[in-house]
Amino acid sequence: MAILKVSNVxxxxxxxxxxxxxxxxVGQGEIYGFIGPNGAGKTTTIRILLGILKAxxxxxxxxxxxxxxxxxxxxxxxxxxxxxVSLWPNLTGGEVIDLFLKLRGANGRHSRDELIERFDLDPxxxxxxxxxxxxxxxxxxxxxxxxAELYILxxxxxxxxxxxxxxxxxxxxxxKAAGKSVFLSSHILSEVExxxxxxxxxxxxxxxxxxxxxxxxxLTRTRVRVETARPIQNLSQVPGVHDVEAFERGAAFQVDSExxxxxxxxxxxxxxxxxxxxxxxxxxxxxxxxxxxx
Amino acid sequence: MRHLFANTGTLAxxxxxxxxxxxxxxVLSIAAFSICFASMFPSLYPPGPEREIIAQTFxxxxxxSMLGPGYGLADYHMGAIMAHQMLLFTAVVVAIMNILLTIRxxxxxxxxxxxxxxxxxxxxxxxxxxALMLVLAAGNIVLGIATGAGLALLGLEGMDWAGSVxxxxxxxxxxxxxxALTLVFAQLTETSRATMGxxxxxxxxxxxxxxxxxxSSEPLSLISPLGLVLRAQVYVSNYWWPILITFVAAAxxxxxxxxxxxxxxxxxxxxxxxxGRMHASPFLKCTLGLxxxxxxxxxxxxxxxxxxLGASYGSVFGEVETFxxxxxxxxxxxxxxxxxxxxxxxxxxxxxxxxxxxxxxxLLIILKLRGEEGAGRxxxxxxxxxxxxxxxxxxxxxxLGSAVIMQVLSVLGLWSAAAAVVSDPFSLGEALLxxxxxxxxxxxxxxxxxxxxxxxxxRTNLVWLYLGYAFFTAYFRALLQLPEWLVKLTPWGHIPNIxxxxxxxxxxxxxxxxxxxxxxxxxxxYAKRDISG
Numbered sequence: 001m002a003i004l005k006v007s008n009v010x011x012x013x014x015x016x017x018x019x020x021x022x023x024x025x026v027g028q029g030e031i032y033g034f035i036g037p038n039g040a041g042k043t044t045t046i047r048i049l050l051g052i053l054k055a056x057x058x059x060x061x062x063x064x065x066x067x068x069x070x071x072x073x074x075x076x077x078x079x080x081x082x083x084x085v086s087l088w089p090n091l092t093g094g095e096v097i098d099l100f101l102k103l104r105g106a107n108g109r110h111s112r113d114e115l116i117e118r119f120d121l122d123p124x125x126x127x128x129x130x131x132x133x134x135x136x137x138x139x140x141x142x143x144x145x146x147x148a149e150l151y152i153l154x155x156x157x158x159x160x161x162x163x164x165x166x167x168x169x170x171x172x173x174x175x176k177a178a179g180k181s182v183f184l185s186s187h188i189l190s191e192v193e194x195x196x197x198x199x200x201x202x203x204x205x206x207x208x209x210x211x212x213x214x215x216x217x218x219l220t221r222t223r224v225r226v227e228t229a230r231p232i233q234n235l236s237q238v239p240g241v242h243d244v245e246a247f248e249r250g251a252a253f254q255v256d257s258e259x260x261x262x263x264x265x266x267x268x269x270x271x272x273x274x275x276x277x278x279x280x281x282x283x284x285x286x287x288x289x290x291x292x293x294x
Numbered sequence: 295m296r297h298l299f300a301n302t303g304t305l306a307x308x309x310x311x312x313x314x315x316x317x318x319x320x321v322l323s324i325a326a327f328s329i330c331f332a333s334m335f336p337s338l339y340p341p342g343p344e345r346e347i348i349a350q351t352f353x354x355x356x357x358x359s360m361l362g363p364g365y366g367l368a369d370y371h372m373g374a375i376m377a378h379q380m381l382l383f384t385a386v387v388v389a390i391m392n393i394l395l396t397i398r399x400x401x402x403x404x405x406x407x408x409x410x411x412x413x414x415x416x417x418x419x420x421x422x423x424x425a426l427m428l429v430l431a432a433g434n435i436v437l438g439i440a441t442g443a444g445l446a447l448l449g450l451e452g453m454d455w456a457g458s459v460x461x462x463x464x465x466x467x468x469x470x471x472x473x474a475l476t477l478v479f480a481q482l483t484e485t486s487r488a489t490m491g492x493x494x495x496x497x498x499x500x501x502x503x504x505x506x507x508x509x510s511s512e513p514l515s516l517i518s519p520l521g522l523v524l525r526a527q528v529y530v531s532n533y534w535w536p537i538l539i540t541f542v543a544a545a546x547x548x549x550x551x552x553x554x555x556x557x558x559x560x561x562x563x564x565x566x567x568x569x570g571r572m573h574a575s576p577f578l579k580c581t582l583g584l585x586x587x588x589x590x591x592x593x594x595x596x597x598x599x600x601x602x603l604g605a606s607y608g609s610v611f612g613e614v615e616t617f618x619x620x621x622x623x624x625x626x627x628x629x630x631x632x633x634x635x636x637x638x639x640x641x642x643x644x645x646x647x648x649x650x651x652x653x654x655x656x657l658l659i660i661l662k663l664r665g666e667e668g669a670g671r672x673x674x675x676x677x678x679x680x681x682x683x684x685x686x687x688x689x690x691x692x693x694l695g696s697a698v699i700m701q702v703l704s705v706l707g708l709w710s711a712a713a714a715v716v717s718d719p720f721s722l723g724e725a726l727l728x729x730x731x732x733x734x735x736x737x738x739x740x741x742x743x744x745x746x747x748x749x750x751x752x753r754t755n756l757v758w759l760y761l762g763y764a765f766f767t768a769y770f771r772a773l774l775q776l777p778e779w780l781v782k783l784t785p786w787g788h789i790p791n792i793x794x795x796x797x798x799x800x801x802x803x804x805x806x807x808x809x810x811x812x813x814x815x816x817x818x819x820y821a822k823r824d825i826s827g
Contacts, residue, residue, distance in 0.1 A: 050677045053824045072681045080677040086670040088588060089487065091570075091578075098574030099584060104678040124569035129485055139674075152677075 001064075003028055003150050003181045004049070009058035011044055011205075018044045020205040021058065026150075026181055026198075031172065033196030034185040035286065041205045042185040043083055046154050049183075050080060062150065076105050079148035083155040083185070085135040089128030093121055093138045100142035115141045118167050132159035144171045151175055151182045157191060169195060189282040201286065216285055221254040223278045224263075229271035238266050249273070298556070300418035305425035309399055317433050320391045324465075325440035328384055332376050332445055332453070341451075345370055352378070359505040360606055362521075366530035371452030373529030376445065381464065381528060385520060386501065388437065388465050389472040392430060393493045396476035399426045402486040410560060420552050423477060427548055430473045438466030457529035460537070464523045467540045471519050472497065474547035481554035484563035519543070581680055581688040588666075589659050593696055596655035600700045603651060604707025607644050611637065611712040611719055641720050642728075642791045644708060649732035650765050650786070652700035653739050657757060660693040660743045664754050672825055682821045690744060690813060697736040705729040728792040734806040735785040739764075741812025748819020751826070760784065 004026040011019040019041045026032040036042050047053040048060050051071030060067040062074045087096055097112060116123055119137045127135065136159045143151060151172075157165050172182055172195055186192050192199060193213065200210040209216055221242065226232075227250035235251055236244045240259025245252045250273075255263050280288070310317070339345050349370035351357075358364065362382045366374030400423065403409050409422060418424075442462025446455045472493070479492040504521035507514030515521030525536045558564065577583045586593070663686060666672050675685055705725050712719035743757045750756075764784035771781050781787035785805050790797055 047673070047825075050673070052673055052676050054822075071676070072679050075677060076679040078677075082670070082673055082677070084670055087674075088671065091587070092572070094572045095570070095574040095578060099578055100674065100678060102574070102579035103581070103675060103680050122569075124572050125567070126485075126487075126570055128487060129567065 001028065002026065003030075003063060004032075004183060005059075005061045006045070006049070007059050009045070009048060009055045009060055011041075011048060011053060012056045018205055019048070019055075022202065022205070022207045023058075024200050024207060024210055026183055028181060029176065029179045030198060031176055031182040031184060031196045033192035033199040034183065034202065035187060035189065035192055035199060035282075036202035037187065040202045042202060043154055045202070046080075046152055046183075046185060049152060050075075077148060078150045078152060079104070079143035079146050080152045081136070081139045081143045081154060081156045083158065085132075085139045087127035087130070087135055087138060090126060092124055092126055093130065093134070094123030096127060096138055097123065097142045097145070101145060104146055112141065112145045115145050115171075118171075119164060133161065133164065136160060137164070140168065140171070144175070148175075149180055151180065153182065154185045155187065156184070157186070157188060165191070189286055193282045199282075213282065216282075217257065217279050221256055221280060221284075221288070222260055223252070223254055223280070225252040225276045226250050226267055226272060227274040228267065229273055232267055232270045235267070238263055298418045298420045299424055300416060300421060302418065302421045302424045302428070305412070305417065305421050306428045309425055309429045312399075313395065313429070317395065317429070320395075321433055321437045321440065324384065324387055324391070325437060325444055328376075328380060328441050329444040329448065331380055332372070332448055332450065335372050335375050336450060339370075339372075339375060357609060358508050360609065362504065362524045363508045363515075365527040369452075371529075372450035373452030373454070373457050376453065377457075377461065377528040377530065381461065382504075382520065382524060384441075385465060385468045385523060386497070388434070388469040389497055389520075392434070392469045392473035393476045393490070393497065395430060395433075396426065396473045397480060397486050397489050397493070400477060400480040401483065401489045404480075404561060405486050413560060420555060423552060423555055427473065427477065431470060434466040434469040434473070437469065438462030441465055452529055454529075456532050460526055460528045460532045460534070463534075463537050464526050464528060467537050467544065468519060468523050471540050471544040471547070474544040474551065477551040478547055478554065481551050481558060482564045484561075484565070484567045488563075488565070488567065581675060581684055582691060584675075585659070585662075585688045585692045589662060589692060589696075592655055592658055593692075593699070596658075596696070597699055597703050600648070600652060600704040601707035604644075604648060604704040604709075605711035607648075608708040608711030608713075608719075609715055611640075611716050637720065638794055639791070641708075641725060642794050645705070645725065645728050645732065645792065646768050646786060646789070647765075648704040648708070649701060649729065649736060650761065650768070652697055652704060652732075653736045653761055655700055656693045656697040656736055656740050657743055657761065659696055660689055660740050660747070661754055661757070663689040664747050664751055667751070667825055676825060682825075683817055686744065686747070686817055686820050690740065690816075693740045693743075694737055697733055697740065698730075701729045701733055701736070702726070724793045731789065731792055731797055731802060732786075734802055734809055735789060738785045738805055738809040738812065741809040741816065744816025745812045745819065746816075748816040748821075748823070751823070 002025040006025070007023045008021045009019055009023070010017065010021050022041070022045065024032075034042055034045070044053065048055050049062065049067050051068045051074070054068050063077060065074055067074065087093075091099075094116075097116075101112065119141055121134060121137045121141065125134075127138070130138070136156065140156060143153070153172075157168050160168060169191070172184070175182060182195075184192065184196060196213070198210070198212050199216060200207050201216075202208070227247075229249075231246075231249075232251055235241060235246070235253065240256040240263055242254045242256075339348065349364070349367040352361070352364045352367060361379055364374075364378050366378070370378075403422075412422060413419070439462055442458040442460075445453055445461060446458035475496060476489065476493045479496075480486075480489045483489045483492060500518040500520045503518035504515050504524070507516070507518065507521050508524075516525070519540060522536045523540055526533050554564065578587055663672075672685065676682065705722070709719065709722045709725060739757065739761060742760065743754060746754045746757060764786045767776055767781045767784060768786050770776065778787075785808070788801055788805065
């Protein structure tokens with residue numbers, strides 16, 4: 001059963017259409033990546049999921065309940081980290097974490113101090129003196145200290161240093177191991193690549209691609225570097241081959257993933273000595289999608 | 295040495311560029327305010343024996359602690375009146391201006407990382423502090439000249455050039471002294487909030503030392519900058535030694551601040567930031583607790599302020615009858631009602647005015663709900679198991695509750711100070727009851743703010759305009775002969791002159807119902823709309 005289900009959600013701010021009929025589902029125990037550039041509609045989507053914004057049309061459901069109508073009940077079972085963490089300057093980090101835990105319901109207090117230690121936060125300092133990264137740690141600790149069924153994370157690591165990013169990834173893996181679901185919005189693609197099972201790419205309020213990383217890769221090109229005994233003839237004329245760079249004893253090129261088989265059959269005639277192929281990184285995939293849609 | 299101040303001139307122009315509206319607005323409004331008040335004195339205090347009687351009554355300790363020692367009470371001419379009634383208050387406002395502007399360009403810029411950017415350029419290490427002091431010195435000098443020249447040009451009795459120049463100089467040098475002091479605090483502390491805390495604590499302490507000192511011990515007053523500058527006896531003796539001492543002190547403080555600035559690291563202070571609580575207190579762990587925690591300073595500050603406001607009105611009770619009989623303006627404002635003394639009418643007017651003042655903290659609290667949304671902090675609450683009704687309810691409860699606290703404290707202040715100066719002031723019970731009658735009125739205004747937050751969140755400031763209008767119509771209804779319907783546009787217009795006249799319970803209930811309806815609207819609108827931020 002889907003934990004989170006968005007169907008055909010549209011959101012208009014006056015005449016501006018921020019979201020244009022988006023749909024996706026997040027399943028139990030799944031880490032779902034939501035990627036897209038700034039202003040694509042990631043945060044608007046999350047705010048609709050949280051019942052902070054009301055969708056103009058379509059439905060957003062979490063645990064089978066309506067995200068707007070049943071917000072309070074849903075929020076007892078989720079944890080959320082906003083992208084821009086703004087805190088009360090005259091409260092300490094420790095006070096804010098306690099307040100957040102209490103407001104959500106008291107369970108999960110035990111891991112608070114452990115998480116403060118793991119994220120290396122000084123909870124006695126006033127939030128006004130915290131850097132962006134430290135404010136983000138406050139929100140992350142308050143989120144991971146609770147025993148939620150769904151974690152909604154909006155660009156949670158944009159201010160963290162690399163060490164803290166690792167702690168964050170550990171936390172995400174731990175909640176996944178416990179069978180919880182995670183909805184992770186990000187534009188740090190390596191992070192999404194490391195953590196996520198499935199991904200949606202959003203652009204200008206529309207979801208332009210969804211699926212597992214493997215499926216998405218299929219839609220793009222694979223990089224191939226090949227060494228052959230004899231020079232490959234007319235490689236650039238083969239359908240599906242792009243950006244050929246010829247060497248003395250071989251070539252490097254890109255292949256449309258669906259034509260990979262044909263191309264390999266063609267080059268095997270020239271006595272392959274060595275062959276390397278690399279799947280496209282998410283970054284290449286992302287840029288490819290954006291270029292082709294522009 | 296030179297390299298420490300490299301590019302000070304450029305930075306001074308830059309500070310001026312950033313404050314080219316703010317600084318002139320401060321300076322000119324303070325000068326204009328002083329001049330306007332001075333021009334009103336001749337009509338308030340026409341010459342004659344009554345003025346001497348008033349002057350004598352100012353010699354009581356309540357007045358001395360509020361206004362300072364009355365110099366020239368024997369010959370209470372316009373100059374002496376100005377220096378006695380206005381100088382201390384204006385000096386405090388000038389001090390506040392200097393504290394705020396100094397923090398803005400020193401510790402706050404450092405905290406925001408802006409000084410770091412400046413310092414990475416070929417700029418001296420002391421250039422920013424020096425540039426700031428130059429700009430503020432210029433601002434204070436212009437303030438002094440504008441005020442002094444304006445007062446002298448009024449040509450009132452006893453307001454000669456020598457005194458007016460001294461008056462301006464006292465303001466300028468007090469301002470500089472507090473600017474320098476704040477600059478020192480900005481070096482000592484690590485955050486702008488802490489700087490602000492120390493600077494205002496010092497200002498409050500100066501006022502308090504002076505108040506106690508003026509009543510009982512002269513040396514105590516001399517320690518306080520505010521007490522010291524009053525010893526210039528402006529328009530009476532025009533002594534310059536207090537001004538010189540304050541000037542030297544300001545210069546010394548600036549040098550001290552420079553010294554501290556040189557020996558410390560950028561971003562560091564000398565007083566380590568006090569670690570706060572590791573855990574939230576049980577009190578903080580709900581939305582209402584959060585609202586009280588966030589608005590603690592507002593509530594406590596205004597509670598004290600309302601008591602003092604009441605007490606300062608109360609302290610003039612011994613003189614009300616004389617005051618009102620000779621002041622044409624007040625007579626116009628308080629048309630005589632058959633069978634009641636001026637004192638009774640004075641109480642009635644004060645209760646109305648104080649209830650408007652009490653509306654301010656209530657509005658500040660409810661509008662904080664909107665402020666939190668703008669700052670992007672409401673979503674922390676909403677994304678947890680907190681409903682919108684709960685959030686609005688918490689802010690409303692705090693706002694409504696504060697109105698009750700403010701109303702009770704202002705009446706208590708009024709009564710206790712009045713009881714200290716006259717033997718039989720007025721009935722506390724009656725005044726308290728009248729004051730409580732105004733609570734539904736304040737609540738209606740809070741309700742209006744809530745409705746605006748629900749349906750027109752971009753227009754919440756309209757409620758201030760409405761309060762301003764209410765104040766204007768209540769204060770000037772008699773003076774300007776305003777038509778009744780203009781007055782009745784605000785809930786205050788529907789409350790008669792209590793406790794002189796009786797108000798029908800139906801009116802109060804109707805206002806209460808309107809307040810409830812408006813709050814209900816607020817809940818509905820807030821639950822339906824998008825939360826921004």
